[in-house]
Amino acid sequence: MKLSMIISLVCLSICGYSQNKDTTTISDLQVPNSPGFQLLDASPSNIERPTSPKQFALTILNATGSGSAIPKNFAMEFSPYWFTKHTSDNIHQYLSVGGEYYFSGIWRRLSVSITSVYNDSTSGSLLKNTNYISAGLRTNVFTYRTKTDNEIIERLITEKIARLKAVYKEEGIGADPDDDLADLKKDTAYQAVADSIKQMLQTPAIQLDVAAAYSEAFADNNYAASRFNRAAAWATLTIAPSILSSAKGGNLAILGVARIMDDNALTDTVKNVFTQTTCFDWGVSLNYTFHNMSVSAEHLDRKYNGNSALNSQRTVLVIQYKVSNSLYVTGTYGKNFGNVQNLFALLGLNFGFGSSSIATSK
């Protein structure tokens, strides 16, 4: 029965069609972890992570040849809050746990990412022999948890401390902390508490994250030949109102995203003309998960400054059914970006390679 249903769905997926190639989704517009890298679509394999002002200065000196050159193919990410000692802060403040810590503080969660990408051949939007330098910031504006969630997390943290104490009592502190880590991993009660905390921390009632990034391009790595390349700002608002979630395991989440991007792209390769375009995207999605079924509705709106003919929207309904841990059936229907041939209808299977495609209940 299950197999025949899957075969039918695969057949239907062949009948479905999608004419528009722009597949931007809500998740593509969310606040990126490293906005400085994201702005250049860079995935640096070697990222410097200085942990003190001294290390930061040394990293900059190395990257710039003691201040005499523009950094080339370099990536750095750091959180300045951790550069200094914080004797009076505690984990409740950092995680926004407890009634008095709604605002963990923009400074506490601030992350800075800086990168430089230089290629001798053109790759995507990055032109050859041009050094692109980008810097970005990301932080959490506020995280609000319900009183009940705060009480549960506080209790779990207290239980975790009790497990640390139990392991300390049984084994003591060894010369090698890996032995202590191994002892903790063997402690099933500790693991259960640790997993519960992680799950609770992932789903605050309301959370607002923001990010911004800016990049310049240096043709032939020459400072005098610099030009604006791209700038962007992101905001992601997540609302998981537990009051609307059912006691039987249903879970509702609302996600709002906004992104503004200013792009200075090469539009005339003969005359070497760059044209600046500003694009504003915003979107909202409602997701309801109940046992093996997930239903989400998603609306995205795109506006171009000075060229309203290009403005467009995407509205889709996505239904996912989890057949097994590694097999999902996904149905998508709606209107995609663009004003012609924009029907979006797709049925397909996801074999669960890579990340799970169904939201998990709280």
Place this chain on the structure above:
Amino acid sequence: MYMTNTYYLGNLPNDINLQVSIGAQGEIYTEADNEPPGGGSKEIADSSANTNGTLPLSSIGKSNTLNGCKIEIGSIIDLSDLPPSVWSAVFDNLSASYIFSGGTHGDVVFGCDDDDKRKSQDGSIITISKTIQLTT
């Protein structure tokens, strides 16, 4: 001239006090044990009443009964609820203060030396182990 990591008690029957605070974020458990010169070990304080590894100011005994004792103070810091990207920074900027008072030495703050702290290979667990010798 005082020896490092040694606290001078004197011979009067004063209360010797200990206070510990750990400058790190994470879930922290701290315990102080007294190891008398004759052997054995006895817990004198632990931080299970809080999550930041603090031992509030409290008496660890009379000065004339503590000569030759070693006070072993151990902390285990669990960083698993912080982003892994900050674990190294927490370790590098870790601070701890061990304040002894009540003896002829007066109020003395011992810090966390580089060889007092260690971290697991993945960086998620930090341990601090500090030993203070008590002497008259």
